[in-house]
Amino acid sequence: MTATQLPRVAAPQGRARRRRRPSPSRAALPLLAPFCLLFGVFFLLPIGYAIHESLYAVRRSGLGFGTPERVFAGFDNYAKVFDDGIFLSGVGRLLLFGFVQVPVMLGLALLLALLLDGTAARCKPFFRLVYFLPYAVPGVIAAIVWAFLYTPQISPFGLDLLADDVVLGSIGNIVTWTWTGFNMLVIYSALQAVPRDIYEAAAIDGAGPLRIAWQIKIPMVRPSLALTAVFSVIGTLQLFNEPRVLSDVTANVPKDYTPLMWSLQVALDRNDYALGSAIAVVLAVLTGGLSLLFLRLSSWLTTRGAR
Known part of the structure; x- marks a missing residue:
């Protein structure tokens, strides 16, 4: 009698291979591709082109009556930016503007946000919309409306708000x-993310609304304040719409009132795109440097305050 032969079972050869899952970075590439493409075409490429143009110049031979020739100028255009002092005076004017305007604007924004976040506030959606509505108005349209209000002949204020000594404040x-x-x-969005239990615990300990706002709410939204401050610094150095509109109304705002206005004037009125590109590049580097310096200062103050 022969023994029944059992079928052979293949011995397990190591651990079963696991299916490889795509890494999160690879999975995100198709989603990031449209943004990266548009970012490169409409942001990085113009910056590279401006830097390239700033290194060249158009020169004419024969006392300026010869054939124009595009030659490599190196850093000559960057030297011209600082020659006549227009760029430095414009930057100084903007620094004075930002030193006064940015704290006032952020102080008002913080005050309005604290009022909306208060427990006694009523009709929050309505007032939130009212406070945000001016931002929905295009900057050029807002500047035109305010220009009519500033014009002495038709101004309801009865004051010359376009005079040389107050025009910067009018722009602000x-x-x-x-x-x-x-x-x-x-x-306000940052305040909404703060847990309400913290406010309740502070109220139980006897803290009033002012103390809660000063010692709890403001420190909790410090990163948002730093973010808005950086945006404000960048916007200050790139100030263009408001003074450009007022320059058509008053002679106290010349065409080179700000560095960005001067860059446009040089490129379009003088047909010197190389110098205009150099002005834009220098302004971009200055804006990035001041923004980085402000971020470092804000981080240092936050670290020091936490100790």
Whole structure:
């Protein structure tokens, strides 16, 4: 009698191979591809082209009557940016503008955000919309409306708000009116993310609304304040719409009032695109440097305050 032969079972050869899952970075590439493409075409490529153009110049031989020739100029255009002092005076004017306007605007935005976040506030959606509504108005349209209000002949204020000694403050009023609501919404969103248990615990300990706002709410939204401050610094150095509109109304705002206005004037009126590109590149480097410096200062103050 023969024994029944059992079928052979293949011995397990190591662990079963696991299916390889795509890494999160590879899975995100198809989603990021449209953004990267548009970012490169409409942001990085123009920056590279501006840097390239700033290194060249168009020169004519024969006392300026010869055939124009495009030659490599190196850093000559960058030297011209600082020659006549127009760029430095414009930057100084903007630094003075930002030193006064940015704290006032962010202070108003913080105050409005705290009022909306208060427990006694009523009709929050309505007032949130009212505060944010000026930002929805295009900057050029807002500047035109305020220009009519500033014109002495038709101004309801009865004052010459376009005089040489107050025109910078008039521009600051337009910028503050436009951007306070946007910054308020950023700060208010940060306040909404703070757990309400913290406020309740502080109230149980006897803290009033003012103390809660000063010692709890403001420190909790410090990153949002730093973010809005950086955006404000960048916007200050790139100030263009408001003074450009007012330059058509008053002679106290010349065409080279800000560096960005001067860059446009040089490129379009003088047909010197190389120098205009150099002005734009220098302004971009200055804006990035000041923004980085402000971020470092804000981080240092936050670290020091936490100790």
